[in-house]
Amino acid sequence: MTLTDRYRRPADLPARIPVFPLRGAILLPRATLPLNIFEPRFLEMIDDVMSGGRVIGILQPLVAGDDDQESPLDKTAGLRSVGCAGRVTSYQELDDGRLIITLTGIIRFESIGETETDKPYRIMSASYDRFANDLTEGLGEELVDRQNLLRVLKTYLEVNRLKTDWASIQRASNEFLINALSVMCPYGPEEKQALLEARDLRSRAEVLVALAEIDLASNGSSGTTLQ
Structure with missing residues (x-):
């Protein structure tokens, strides 16, 4: 079960x-x-x-x-x-x-x-x-801007020189990807709570992207350079 x-x-x-x-x-x-x-x-x-x-x-x-x-x-x-x-x-x-x-x-x-x-x-x-x-598993997955999420995630990983199985990430469902990243991401308590309390999957993805872009900007990198 x-x-x-x-x-x-x-x-x-x-x-x-x-x-x-x-x-x-x-x-x-x-x-x-x-x-x-x-x-x-x-x-x-x-x-x-x-x-x-x-x-x-x-x-x-x-x-x-x-x-x-x-x-x-x-x-x-x-x-x-x-x-x-x-x-x-x-x-x-x-x-x-x-x-x-x-x-x-x-x-x-x-x-x-x-x-x-x-x-x-x-x-x-x-x-x-x-x-x-x-x-309800997968509720709201179709509303997520997956391309933007993956683009910013790829930039974040490359800038921080983090290795990952990119093929597995591309195969993952939107729900699994967003929730797993929210649990694992190295942010502080306030940012983590914002991810937890996000209204729905799309909102959580938007918070994830915003946090990553703030990180990239603070490092002098742009989340818009990779296609």
Whole structure:
């Protein structure tokens, strides 16, 4: 059974989910996010979810002042209101006690409250209704300016001397390409959140292109030179 088959409507998702607050990281529908789990609180969280629905939320913490913690220890630390629920689709235990997992994105959610718990991790009440369209695979792909996206991406890769399998990129669907690039791109928390909260696939592609062009301009390069 694929994720698309398993989760067809928001009601198929749990109303309360444990969350992994992670600065500078997002997840998007059908994209994947590898995680190296070593903190005791999150090892316990993964143990718990593996015996249940295997769903957790990725939610960025709010950055306060010079607080640059990747994942705040304080359970009262502010969190963003929008995240993405994912299912653990790969799980590996290492000899040193760490876990290597892969999350596959299902649907974005709004955090509408926190559940009190004696667990060392946080559990949020989640509303998925605003993002119900996330459950429809490939929705809006035809509206994406793919040529412009690929052109700017190619320029960005060449300017930054990054190697990639360009043939695989050209074969990828618009949804896979845009969401995977959004998850992997080396931007800061605010830019990542903008990609996460983009209204639809076309809007997310436009944000990606704008961010890449800003980067290129700051390096003295133009995203319009390659055809």
